[in-house]
Amino acid sequence: MRITIAILSVMVWASLAKASEALSSERLYVLAINGGGDRQSNSASHLSHLRQLSALLDRADVPRDHVTILASDGSDPTPDLAVADAEPEGMWLLEGTELGRLLRHATDFENSVLPGYSLRPATCRELRLTFASLRGRMRAGDTLLIFVTDHGTMNERDPLENRISLWGARESVSVRELASLLNRLPPHVRVVTLMSQCFSGGFAYLYDWRTREGRPSGAVCGYFSSSSERPAYGCYPEVRGVEHPQQEVAAFRGRAGVTGVGHGVF
Numbered sequence: 001m002r003i004t005i006a007i008l009s010v011m012v013w014a015s016l017a018k019a020s021e022a023l024s025s026e027r028l029y030v031l032a033i034n035g036g037g038d039r040q041s042n043s044a045s046h047l048s049h050l051r052q053l054s055a056l057l058d059r060a061d062v063p064r065d066h067v068t069i070l071a072s073d074g075s076d077p078t079p080d081l082a083v084a085d086a087e088p089e090g091m092w093l094l095e096g097t098e099l100g101r102l103l104r105h106a107t108d109f110e111n112s113v114l115p116g117y118s119l120r121p122a123t124c125r126e127l128r129l130t131f132a133s134l135r136g137r138m139r140a141g142d143t144l145l146i147f148v149t150d151h152g153t154m155n156e157r158d159p160l161e162n163r164i165s166l167w168g169a170r171e172s173v174s175v176r177e178l179a180s181l182l183n184r185l186p187p188h189v190r191v192v193t194l195m196s197q198c199f200s201g202g203f204a205y206l207y208d209w210r211t212r213e214g215r216p217s218g219a220v221c222g223y224f225s226s227s228s229e230r231p232a233y234g235c236y237p238e239v240r241g242v243e244h245p246q247q248e249v250a251a252f253r254g255r256a257g258v259t260g261v262g263h264g265v266f
Contacts, residue, residue, distance in 0.1 A: 025062045029138060031130060032147040035122040035166035036072040036080070039109055041151060042167075043235040044083040047071065047112055049149040049196075054117055064117065068130050072112050072167050074121035079109035080167075082237040107237050122167040131181045140188035146222075151235065152197030159228040162202030164195075175202050182209050182220075193222030202228035 032050055036042025050069060057067060072080040084107045094100030112119060120126050134144065148164055153172065155161035163172040173181075182191060195203055201224045210217040226232040 025060050026066075027142045028062055028066060028145060029134060029142060030057060030062065030067045030145045030147065031134075032067070032069045032071075033122060033127075033150055033164060033166075034069075034071045034148075035150050035164060035171065037151055037165045037167070038169070039072075039080045039082060041235075042072050042081055042112075043237050044081055044110075045235055045237070046149045047081055047114070050114055053147055054114060058116070067117065068133075069114065069117055069119050070122035070126055070130065070166075071114070071119045072122055074119045074126070076121070077111050079111050081110045081112045082107050083110050084108065084237040123171050124166060124173065127166070127173060127181065131184045135184045135186065138186055138189050140186060141190075143190045143192060144185065146191065146193045146195075148193070148195040148197055148200070149234075150197045152195075152199045152232075154199040154202070154229060156229075159199075159202035160205055162199045162228055164197055164203075175205050178203065179206055179209055182206070189219070191220045191222075193220070193224075195222065196225040196232055196234060198226060198231040199228055200224040200226055200232065201230070204228070 030053075032053060034042075034046040034050055036046060050071060054067070054069075058064075087104070091100065091103070094103065120130075138144065151165040153163045153165065155163075155174075160175045163174045164178075165172050185191075191206070191209070193203060193206065204222065204224055206220045206222070207216045209220045225234075
């Protein structure tokens with residue numbers, strides 16, 4: 001999942017090149033998703049990425065009521081996040097040994113909290129409610145950033161059935177289902193996706209959204225951490241005391257025009 005920021009910047013810059021001038025932060029809406037699946041697989045790195053994103057949006061003066069965060073079980077105080085101390089340097093040398101097993105830090109479980117933001121459950125129902133709300137709030141010329149730090153699954157026969165994992169054993173959203181939700185948005189809204197889940201490249205097919213006379217409308221662009229048939233890397237519980245830079249955040253910072261308070265976004 002980690003590749004050089006230089007390559008990321010070039011890719012995101014290319015995808016955003018259509019925008020001829022910076023968009024005011026007042027015209028940006030954000031939907032961030034971390035489903036996690038269940039507490040065993042809901043790695044703390046996901047929440048760390050959301051924390052980095054929220055700090056970046058705050059510095060760019062994006063209104064907090066423009067930001068919707070669907071994260072695991074939402075505001076439920078039940079521990080839902082797998083957390084562990086960072087492994088000591090060189091621990092990989094003991095991988096697969098009995099000593100390595102004995103020295104490995106135990107995984108604990110904590111409640112997901114993001115100060116200043118209200119977390120909503122990452123479920124299909126909440127996702128539908130979010131798009132219903134955005135339909136009534138967004139206007140032509142607005143931009144929706146869909147930021148995904150999560151797990152994903154692949155459909156070997158049909159990449160349009162690749163899925164983003166949500167919270168719960170049977171909760172997920174496919175490329176087709178997300179495209180259907182995008183259809184609820186007002187005309188002339190732009191969508192930018194930044195996705196890091198495994199097999200995220202399947203969601204590149206969203207470019208077909210609102211096709212005009214057989215041609216893509218150009219209303220959707222994005223960056224994906226992997227192709228439709230390959231996994232990605234970056235889910236781990238060992239984040240205590242460490243903030244690992246995440247590729248989408250780095251790319252967003254580097255090329256989206258978010259360089260400080262009062263600056264434009266996209």
